[in-house]
Amino acid sequence: MENVSIDHPSSWVSYRPSLCDGCWAGCCTLPLEITAQDLVRLGLATPDEVSGSLKKLARRLERENRISSFRARTGLFMLAQKNNGDCQFLGENRLCQVYERRPDVCRKFPEIGPRPGYCPKQKKQ
Numbered sequence: 001m002e003n004v005s006i007d008h009p010s011s012w013v014s015y016r017p018s019l020c021d022g023c024w025a026g027c028c029t030l031p032l033e034i035t036a037q038d039l040v041r042l043g044l045a046t047p048d049e050v051s052g053s054l055k056k057l058a059r060r061l062e063r064e065n066r067i068s069s070f071r072a073r074t075g076l077f078m079l080a081q082k083n084n085g086d087c088q089f090l091g092e093n094r095l096c097q098v099y100e101r102r103p104d105v106c107r108k109f110p111e112i113g114p115r116p117g118y119c120p121k122q123k124k125q
């Protein structure tokens with residue numbers, strides 16, 4: 001487990017729920033593409049906004065540093081990360097601050113992700 005590297009999914013470990021105990025939340029440092037519906041649930045956009053121009057919404061969210069990019073082809077928004085690479089919603093206690101409202105992709109990890117069924121488990125520093 002010492003040699004697990006977030007950037008190298010081949011080093012990740014086979015997932016089991018007990019791995020989350022005492023973990024540093026490496027999964028919450030991975031790039032995150034989210035949907036317009038996720039933005040509404042997170043309170044970053046209104047239902048009216050997502051039924052209008054997604055490009056216009058993306059420009060506002062980029063200005064506010066909530067997203068880093070938007071892909072019109074897929075309609076997915078790349079959530080902006082903190083300078084240290086953490087998700088903007090990851091607290092100093094390494095717990096999600098929006099757990100009940102978290103994006104679908106977070107709910108499905110590690111069923112989906114860079115290496116389905118595996119996680120970048122590392123102990124809290």
Ligand code: SF4
Nearest residue numbers: 028087089090096106
């Ligand atoms: S929204 Fe929450 S669960 Fe999802 S990556 Fe951010 S901190 Fe982790």
